[in-house]
Amino acid sequence: MNWSTAWRIARRELNARFRGLRLLLVCLFLGVGALAAIYSLTGAIEGELETRGREILGGDVQAEVWQRAPTDEELAAFEELGDVSVGLRMQATARHGDLVSPIELKSVDEAYPLVGTLTLEDGRAVGPPAADEAWLSRGAADRLDLKPGNSFAIGGRDVRVGGIIASEPDRLGEGFSLGPAVLVRAGFPEAAGLAAPGAFYQSKTRIAFDTPRDLDETVEALEERFPTAGYDFDTAERASPGAERFVSRMGQFLVLVGLAALVIAGIGIGGGVSSYLEARRQSIATLKVLGATSGDVAKIYLLQILAAALVGSVLGLVAGVALTPLIGKALEGLLPVAAGVTLDTRALIVAPLFGLLVALIFAAPPLARARSFPAMALMRARATPIARDRRAWLPVLIGLALLLALVLATASQKMLSLIFLGGAAAMLGLLALLGWAIRKLAARVPRPSQPIARIALANLHRPGAQTGALVTALGFGLSAFVLLAAIQTSIAGNIQLSVPERAPDYFVLDVPRDRADDFRALVEETAPGSVVRTVPALRGRILAYGPEDDEVRVDELEELPEGAWPLRGERGLTYADAVPEGNTITEGQWWGPMWQGDPLVSVDAELGDVLGLRIGDTITIGVLGVERTARIANFRRIDWEALGFNYVLVFSPNTLEDAPHNLAATIETPDGATAALLQALVRQFPSSSAIEVGGILKQARDLLEQVGIAILAAASVAVLAGLAVLVGAIAAARASRLYDNVVLRVLGASRRQLLLLQLAEYALLATLLSGVALAIGSGLAWLVVTQLFEFDWLPHWPTVLAVLSGGVATVLVVAIGGSLPLLRAKPAQALRTL
Structure with a gap:
C-alpha cells in the first residue's frame, strides 16, 4: 500500500473533530503554544536590543568612569573616533515646598542626544535644556507635584521645569535607578555643589563613529591606551547588558518550562x-483480515496521528504568536518589546518541531504494538492487552537524538539544558520503576477482607491495568503542584521575611567628611534615638591580584573565573580601623587602630576562595586613575543579607584616606522613616542624597512579585499539561474499566459500590505518590529558587502540604468525573458492543 492510498483510508476514518485524538491536540496545543510565546517574546526583545542598540546606548561606544570627568588626553582620544557627548549621572534629592524625593540627576551637553530623539509630552523634539531649566520624567513631576513653569530645588540651586519627558532614547541603557530621572544641562551639578571632588557620580561619554569601525577592536585599543583609567566600556552590540542577561536567563528558564x-x-x-x-x-483487525500488512496499518494510523499533531502544533503556534503582543504590553517600560505581532524564526520553526518530535517519541510505542498484533487477537475480548513491540525503540531513539540535537542547537545555556533533559529522563525512569514496583507489591500483599478494598488492590496489578500510566500522570501532576507552591512561598518568604527586617530607614550619600559631627547632631535633634553609621565611600577597580612577584592582571584574563563578579568593572571601596559590623574574620588578623605600616586589605572569603588568594598576597586597585597596592591581611565572611554597608574589599586607612572622597551613611530611626528628617537633611545638606529605603524595598518587592507571577504563569502551562495527562490516563483505562464495570454490574454490584471502587483505587495511588511528589517537586523548586534565581530557600511547608492535598483532591474529582459515564452504561447494551 502506497502513502496515497494509506492517506485516503486514514482520512475517511479520521473524524473531522478528531474524536479520540483530542488529548493529543490539547497536549500539543499547550506545549507548542508555550514555546511559541516564549520564543516570540525573547526574539522580539533581542531584536529590539540589536536594532536599537545605538539608540539605547546613545552612540556606538560608551565610556563610564566614577568620580571624575574625562581628562583632556582621554577626551582627545574619544574625539578622534567621531562625535562625542559627555554627561554625568548621579543620585540627588529634589525639593518642592514640603515635598522631597530622591531623583536620578543626569546632566547632558550640547551634543546630546547623539542618536535618537528626546521628545516631550507637548510633542517637542528637544536637545539639552537651558542652564536654568530641567526636563522631568513623569515620575519626578508626579512625586513633586510639578508642572511646566514651576520651580524647584536640586542641591543648593533652584531650577525651572521646562517640560515633561515623553521619550528618552537612552533610558534603557541607563540601567537601574533609585529615583525618577531629571535632565539638566552640563555644568549644573557642579554649580549646585553636587560634583565636588570625592562626590559619588558617574561620568558617561558617548561616541558616535564618523566612519564604520569594529566595535570590539576600538574598545580594546582604548583599554590598551588607558589601562589604569578605570573605564567601563559598552558598545552598541551590548547596549543593555543587564537587560540582555535578564532576557537570556529568564528566556532559558521559560524554554525549559515549555519543554x-x-x-x-x-x-x-x-x-x-x-x-x-x-x-x-x-478496524485494525478488519484491515488485516482484508490483506493489509502491519506496515500498511502503521502508515494509516501514523498519518492520522501526524495530521492531529500538525493541527495541534499549528493551533498552538498561532495562539503563542498572538499572545506575544499582550505579554509585550505588560512588559512595556521594563523591556524593549516591539509593538504588534513578531514573527520570530525560532517560534515558527523550532516550537512546532519540538511538538512533532515529542509526539513521535511518545506515540511510537503504542503504534508499534498495534501494528504487530495478530488480527484474531485483535478481535478477542478487550481483556487481552496489546503486547509490547521492541521495534518501537528505533523511532523512539531517533526522536530522542533529534530532540537532543534541537535543544542543544537552540539553547543559550547548553549545560543547563542537558541537566534538564537528564533530570526529565531520570524522573520518567523513576516513575516507571515506581509503577512497576507498585504492581509487583500489589500482587504480593495479603488480600483485604473488605470486597471493595480487595478489588481496588487487584485492579493495580491485573492484566491490562493502567497502573504505570496512572503513576506517571499522577507523579508529574502532583509534583507540579508541589513545585508551584514551593516556588511561590519561597519568593514570598524572601520578600516578607528576609529583607525588611534587616534594613535601615535611610541611605545618605555624599556626606562631607568635615561635617560628619554636624550630620549626626542634626539626625539626633530631628529624630532622637536614631542609630547613625558612617563609612568612607570610594569607587575603584581591581587591576591585579595574587603573589607580589606573580600578580594576575585582570585585563589579561580571557575569561573571568566563575563567581569572580567583583573583578567586573568598578566596585565600592572603603577603609576602617575595626572589623565592619556583621563581618567575621575567618583567617588572618585585623590591623589595629591608627595603623601606619604597609597598606593592608581585608578580602571577602568567598572571593578569596574563587581567586585562590592567600594571606600575604597583594591586590592592586585603580582609584581615580591612580594605582594602589595593598597586602592581604585577613579574610572575612560577610552577612550579605544585612541591608547595610557590605564591601568585598576593606582597606587599612593609610591606603585610601588621602584620596578625595566623602562619607556614606545609614540611619535607623526608632519610629521609621519620617518626612521631617528627610526635609531637614535636604535643607542642611543639600549636596547629599538621602534615599528612603522603604521606596527601594517596595521596588524590590514589586520586582520579586513580578518574577513570582511570571514563574507561576509559565509553570501553570505544565500544570495544565499534567491535568491533561491525568485525563488521558483515565480515558486510556476507560475501555477496560467499562468491561469490568459491566461484569460487576451483572454480578450484582451497585453504582455506589463501583464509585467507591474507583475512589479507593485512585486514593490509594494518590496517597502512595504524595510522598514521591513532595520529594521531587521540592527538589526541583529548590533548584529553581536557589540556583537559577539565587534566592534563599524559604518555603512555607503548611501551604505546600495544603496545595498537595488540594492536588490529591483534584485527582479524585477528575477520577470521579471520568468514571461517571461508565456508571451510566447499561449492561445489556454494553455487552452487545464489547
Missing part, C-alpha cells in the same frame, strides 16, 4: 494514542 510542559504532554500523547488505538481494535 517540561511538552514532556508532560508527551505522556498524555502516549496515553491518548494508546486509548485511540484501543478503540480502533476492530
